[in-house]
Amino acid sequence: MYKQEEGDVSSSPQETVPPVLEALNITRRLPLGREHIDVLKGITFGVQRGEIMALVGPSGSGKSTLLGILAGLDNPTSGQIVLDGIDITHMSEGKLARVRNSKVGMVFQAYNLIATLTAQENVEVPLYVGKHPGAPSARAQQLLDLVGLSHRLKHRPAQLSGGEQQRVAIARALAADPTLIIADEPTGNLDRQNGQNFLKLIADLRTQTRKTFILATHDPAVAAHADRVIHLMDGVIADRGERDAEADDE
Template identity: 60%
Template structure:
């Protein structure tokens, strides 16, 4: 049997009603991501990148079209089903890290596993991942005690703890200097190579995008030739 892609997006539109007017944000977006592929998503502000990432991550729903994640259509799932899918199938990394300031690095990484039935071995797993991203010596540090690059490494470890097949990263290097940003990309590439994780990464940085397997470009809610 042929293996299905990690992600398949087909003819996705997104429209919003604003003040009696219909605003079209996404128009007929179609692409797929194969297993173990890292794809960069580029485009100017307002092109629809963040909306597309939100739909792919199950945080928003398309107005029309189909989104298949690991062979499962997600557009018609209930909110509870979507939450379960996100916890198992999607790791998310944000530009602003989104760490809980009162928790240590070790506690932040464990957060996705604090749900019924998924608590076994979470402590050992979190330690293993922090060691893998080079922070085995910073387990007890809170976000305010970590550099920007270290905080983003914690966020990546958190995204990986559920062994999700897809990581969705929205400008993960946007708050980092050039050297730290490229080091973070090297880390993601290494994790992808070892784990076969599929990564969809939004960025404004051409040199960051060049490190991906391919680049998708958006303009006015559409994918355009790279």
């Protein structure tokens, strides 16, 4: 169902190439005293390879819960998550950890850099989990150069600006060559100019690496830079923007 048949050239790319991520009828129910609350109520969508998708919703919409499920950090109550052709819904924690390390890169609002490590060492951290080709130091240097920080390799987070720390976090998310990058409120701690710089960097990285990005945000400016926007409200998809047909043809 999720794998393209080799040598099949009779169909269009949209028909033969599966989504990088599929969320299929995802629900999440949490206990609330003697009652329960339905945080997610049947969420279904797919994210195409190389797409920048924005996930937008107010506090309480279920956005953070959905993000954790998409990243493999939490399990849905029901439904299915298929990541790069792999059903991760009922995986053991050991297997799921390996999939997360190889398939998903995370960028957090607070950056989550290790204060005692240099920029280069922070980017190297994911490469010491699992097996990855090449030397971690060389890979980290390459990625920091890609995000414009080749001159800051030996600086620790406290010696970097907010925008620079965010770039280190992006380089770290790319370290294990994941299929999908998930960014949670990525411009929340940045001023307007650095926020714009971040959006340009994401667009450039998509062009250079063909990575897929999900940006969870409250910021309309961030959503405006996405190929598609999914709006969550009270645990359901209230609106979903359609992809530009011309962009699909490129």
